Amino acid sequence: MADPAVLHAPQPDGATAVLVFADGQVAWGRGFGAVGEAIGEMCFNTAMTGYQEVMTDPSYAAQIVCFTFPHIGNVGVNDEDTESVDAGAVGCVVREDVTDPSNFRSMGDFPRWLADRGRIGIAGLDTRALTRRIRRLGAPNVAIAHDPDGRFDLAAMLGRVRAWQGLEGLDLAKGVSRQISESWAGDVWQLGSGFGTTDTDGQGSAAARPHVVAMDFGSKNNIFRTLVKAGARVTVVPAEATLDTIMALKPDGVFLSNGPGDPAATGAYAVPVIRGLLDRDVPIFGICLGHQMLGLAAGARTAKMFQGHRGANHPVQRLSDGTVEITSMNHGFAIDGDTLPAGVEQTHVSLFDGTNCGIEITGKKAFGVQYHPEASPGPQDSFYLFERFVGGLGDRS
Numbered sequence: 001m002a003d004p005a006v007l008h009a010p011q012p013d014g015a016t017a018v019l020v021f022a023d024g025q026v027a028w029g030r031g032f033g034a035v036g037e038a039i040g041e042m043c044f045n046t047a048m049t050g051y052q053e054v055m056t057d058p059s060y061a062a063q064i065v066c067f068t069f070p071h072i073g074n075v076g077v078n079d080e081d082t083e084s085v086d087a088g089a090v091g092c093v094v095r096e097d098v099t100d101p102s103n104f105r106s107m108g109d110f111p112r113w114l115a116d117r118g119r120i121g122i123a124g125l126d127t128r129a130l131t132r133r134i135r136r137l138g139a140p141n142v143a144i145a146h147d148p149d150g151r152f153d154l155a156a157m158l159g160r161v162r163a164w165q166g167l168e169g170l171d172l173a174k175g176v177s178r179q180i181s182e183s184w185a186g187d188v189w190q191l192g193s194g195f196g197t198t199d200t201d202g203q204g205s206a207a208a209r210p211h212v213v214a215m216d217f218g219s220k221n222n223i224f225r226t227l228v229k230a231g232a233r234v235t236v237v238p239a240e241a242t243l244d245t246i247m248a249l250k251p252d253g254v255f256l257s258n259g260p261g262d263p264a265a266t267g268a269y270a271v272p273v274i275r276g277l278l279d280r281d282v283p284i285f286g287i288c289l290g291h292q293m294l295g296l297a298a299g300a301r302t303a304k305m306f307q308g309h310r311g312a313n314h315p316v317q318r319l320s321d322g323t324v325e326i327t328s329m330n331h332g333f334a335i336d337g338d339t340l341p342a343g344v345e346q347t348h349v350s351l352f353d354g355t356n357c358g359i360e361i362t363g364k365k366a367f368g369v370q371y372h373p374e375a376s377p378g379p380q381d382s383f384y385l386f387e388r389f390v391g392g393l394g395d396r397s
């Protein structure tokens with residue numbers, strides 16, 4: 001039950017936003033971005049850069065991001081550093097008030113951009129204390145609200161956050177996926193030249209490239225850009241594409257994207273399709289949710305983590321040679337490494353907590369990683385995975 005003393009914590013002067021936790025705790029702050037209310041699971045992200053990419057990563061659907069880096073919004077926003085058109089986190093929690101943007105790439109300010117996307121921000125909170133709370137108690141369900149007049153009905157908010165089912169068992173991937181297929185031509189962004197295309201990256205004409213059919217479960221666009229950079233021709237298909245639809249596109253390989261929600265809840269559509277691809281020996285590469293789904297299709301189980309991994313400096317060990325990759329991460333579920341059946345090999349582990357970070361299906365060109373080798377934001381130590389996948393597609397008989 002809520003602690004009434006907490007729920008009725010007095011509203012400080014000037015408070016225009018509030019967080020109401022499912023256990024009744026309340027945290028007051030200053031609102032920015034959209035006016036209104038949203039409900040989600042609060043997580044923390046430790047990346048020092050890339051707030052725009054984080055907020056537009058569809059894997060954060062139904063989540064509120066607490067940034068541990070204190071200065072968020074200070075380099076503004078632009079039209080290039082977005083990972084999706086309109087999906088992403090429902091809100092964010094930041095330490096310092098957002099200052100005027102200062103950056104040569106800035107095209108606008110973060111609060112206005114958030115408002116345009118209907119996303120709520122709250123500033124002035126002790127984000128380190130909130131992070132410690134998550135580390136102690138696990139990721140909480142939270143209601144976030146912003147009202148410039150400072151009027152909030154805390155009891156009603158508490159009722160709504162308690163009524164929310166939470167992320168466990170929630171299927172969000174098909175809701176944020178593209179609904180129609182699309183052919184993807186853009187290459188990765190570079191300083192000075194911006195985004196390249198398949199015509200400008202020196203890898204030959206699009207038709208000569210291996211064809212990757214990418215299943216979109218709520219993908220970050222930089223994955224498709226990186227597949228193109230690695231030499232692929234990419235066709236993106238919706239999350240609920242059938243095995244027949246995919247095979248009709250004559251894929252040289254199939255890519256399984258990241259995405260929001262509980263992987264185990266996607267069992268009705270994606271997992272049987274992936275099983276069919278495995279039966280047909282189609283090469284497969286999965287990232288994050290896609291990795292988890294590949295594991296489920298191969299017979300492993302997934303589980304919700306206590307606090308999850310989100311940041312841009314997570315060390316992962318590659319077991320084949322002991323090399324450590326510094327990776328970008330964003331996940332709250334994981335494959336349970338103890339449930340890998342025969343024929344599924346663990347290839348990478350987290351050096352933070354030993355959780356599974358990579359699998360490979362023995363005897364097939366099918367592998368996945370729990371982290372984000374496409375970075376955006378984050379280090380690019382793991383780009384070799386794209387080269388390995390795309391480079392291995394040419395010799396399929």
Ligand SMILES: NC(=O)CC[C@H](N)C(=O)O
Pocket residue numbers: 059257258259260261262263287288289290330331332333334
């Ligand atoms: N980035 C992702 O694909 C996240 C996968 C899954 N929704 C999780 O939280 O674990």
